[in-house]
Amino acid sequence: MSGSAGTYIPGFGNHVSTEAVAGTLPVGRNSPQRPAFGLYAEQLSGTAFTAPRHENRRSWLYRLRPSAEHPPFTKYEGAPQFARATTSDPLAPNRLRWDPLPQRAGADLVDGITTMLVNRDPADLEGVALHIYAANRNMERRVFVNADGELLFVPQEGRLELLTELGRVVVAPGQIASVPRGVRFRALLPDGAARGYALENQGAMFRLPDLGPIGANGLANPRDFETPVAWFEDRDEPFEVIQKYMGVLWRTELHHSPLDVVAWHGNLAPWRYDLAHFNTINTVSFDHPDPSIFTVLTSPSDVPGRANADFVIFPPRWMVAEDTFRPPWFHRNIMSEAMGLITGAYDAKADGFQPGGLSLHNLLAGHGPDKASWDAATKAELKPHRLSGTMAFMLESCWPYRPTLFASESAQPDYDACWADFPKAQLP
């Protein structure tokens, strides 16, 4: 093995050049006639060749063996709750919520993934899927690769060490990490077990949102994203490759580790980001702004302003608004909202929404504060107040989500009850 763990290059989407062995990165060209030491040059693209320059993402990899060398894939029969189908029933307009999922003995990151929500066929190259992972075993001699989308990991308990083709990324609760579509990786669990969310973006790659009148700075700043330096392992022993491809898991076996990229350059790469660096912007006068002010990353659809996916957080912050109902208001949105809780309590739901849990408010579902939160917020004396020790996220999508069969059967039975018993307004 070579390259150092924990070494990162700051910046978002930058053109990076990095080599784990001196002299392995070609100079002045991408594909020399004879790369150094007999390495194989390979381009991995994240956008079409002809995508506009400011959106074009690709990297050149210099590796011990070409990725093309592999036997046929066959169906993978493990991971009993990963990538499973939705029901063919009509999508009901119900609000749904789930408790955290238990660990299953001996599950690594792949076998420990449960797919909860999906909203487009991966072949559409649009949509998102929301998975929850609960893992307690390292991936030692197998790697995973997702051909269906970019994976955004949101740890809730325990760190993940993602050993990827392009470097090593350690991500802890409170941080997020992205592995681009097509990048192979295996996951170690430095804390013995880990739980969290894996958000799969099948559409345009996540990018930082435009800031409009906010200006040149604010929200997630590019300098706080971290891309790993080149790292590889030289292991000639059997490795299983699990690939998610068009919503189904496949497997094949190699006689070596495919994490054998000695050097790479380009702007398609994994990264991590610490949510504590998010520059939170909110009202200093009245009214709760639209939650789009909390957007960390966006994946645009083909309709301007209508996101395939927005990754939004609800971080610790000061509440100072005057003459205002301070928690999120009641709403019915055209966008569909899946929410997870990383730590603490969410300010619109005092009970029933636990860290590691999940809720779904699909297109036009009426929702907002529960009765207890509404009671407290309407009676509170509005002094400056700091919300601390909390971090929730929302994966908002223009495509309504469909729960998987497992999710349909495991939802809390009484979620609607949190909006029962509101007193009727009394006209004069």
Ligand SMILES: [Fe+2]
């Ligand atoms: Fe909402």
